[in-house]
Amino acid sequence: MNTAVAAAPELRQIPKSSFDTKPLWLLAVVVLGAIPAIGSGSTWLTLTVAGLAMGFIVFIIASGLTLVFGLMDVLNFGHGVFIALGAFVATSVMGGMAGFSAQGGWQSLVSIFCAMLVAMAVAGAVGLAFERLIVRPVYGLHLKQILITMGGMIVGEEIIKMIWGPLQIALPLPDALRGSYLIGDASIEKYRLIASAIGALVFGALVWTLNRTKIGLLIRAGVQDREMVESLGYRIQRLFIGVFVAGSALAGLGGVMWGLYQQNVSPQIGAQVNVLIFIVIIIGGLGSTLGCFIGALLVGLMANYAGFLAPKVALFSNIALMVGVLLWRPQGLYPVTNR
């Protein structure tokens, strides 16, 4: 007999487990608190959309890293190489399709879509090799993980320089994504809206996968207790490889989006973003997807608000955010139980 279990009548009397809304309130406080500090509503709206777009892109990049750490306790400091790889692959794909995308309109969007798909595929494939050759020999050895994955990133950067050259390469936005929408005096860039939409889509897909599928259930369980998942008869190693590849592919996608956001790419792009994504996963709580999402939005907003209000402390703003959050919640915004 295969029928869903009816909720017991007593269930109505059981207090629902309350969702922790405090990190969401923190996000609201940051967003609303910026209004009086900035003074101008239109500037605030422009900065907020820019911050959210940046946050969504950072989330796409960081989500794989937090799952990899949560699931297998692996500190992958080489995650940045997949960002750079994705961005450079995009320059090649979009360069190769330049004639096609020059027709403008939907053709340019198709070329971006193709660039994203190829970048994800290449980053995922390289991620598979990276896990097999570099990460697997150092499971459980944190110091060696840090050293070897950083080494892997340096080697990766050098290989990128060999293929694409050491110089910065332009990754211009296609005409269809250039320009802004004006809402009153606020200028909302089209690409930032697209980036936010893609980020929201990735977040929705991750949440759906983690909460509605057996694979997601295994990942969430594996983040808490790998040994018990294996004792239930599941090969967590295969799951980890899958998550590592997916995380690398997402970093590749994030690299394309970050490159388009900056409109240029350099071999050091991964190392530059690496600092941000580690701040994000620490703020969010290592292994927590929701925490990573909120952390990424906070980091994006803080970078934009601070860049406008006090440019001299902009670089320091996210470190200050991390320190503040950790003083409040030492395990991050949404700590993963059992870690």
Add this chain to the structure above:
Amino acid sequence: MNAPLLELKAVQTHIGAYHILHGVDFAVPEGEVTMLLGRNGAGKTTTLRTIMGLWQASAGEVRFRGQAIQAQRTPDIASQGIAYVPENMGIFTDLTVKENIVLAARNAQHEGDLDRARLDWIFGLFPALQKFWLYPAGKLSGGQKQMLAVARAICEPRALILIDEPSKGLAPSIIQNLVSAFRELKRQKTTILLVEQNFMMAKALGDQVAVMDNGRVVHRGAMAELVENESLQQRLLGLSLGAHQ
């Protein structure tokens, strides 16, 4: 005594530099409850973990249904129908009770795939699990978590269930509840290897017993024999049943 389902022959286990099991020998007969008793640090938990492949045996043989499994990996061992309830219960606290059960039922992709009749049977054994079905497992009490841990082990038919100290830290009424559930499993001829320090629970459930000390089995036999013989209890376990009654 029935034919053995699980046999350990001269099993030795090292954890790092420490030599924990020094040649463990005993058998678990099919359809019976075998108690593994002994003082703290005797090697009971290590024995269960070695059977599950969570720690590798450095010597000796673990045979399940006549086949050597000591070199196999934990998921492969579990897939042969061996369920394990660890001492810390291994509950996924961020998952709901339902999700814990769906995860343990390896053939189920979601709640609808669960065997409803078996689930009703489990709810009969542990009504609290039905009540808290959609509740995060981390919010359950210690006793309810233990019930969930056992429920996970029996949510699909298993050939052998390994349970590590289920009564540890629980109130007497909860222990009684667990004893009733294990009795029901025993009535259904489920093969169980149960590590326990609570001698009253062991007495209530055990068909066979193996007593460990310093990483070795120092006594094997029928549970009834140990229950009858107070001097043996005193010698092996440092207790007398009379003092516990």
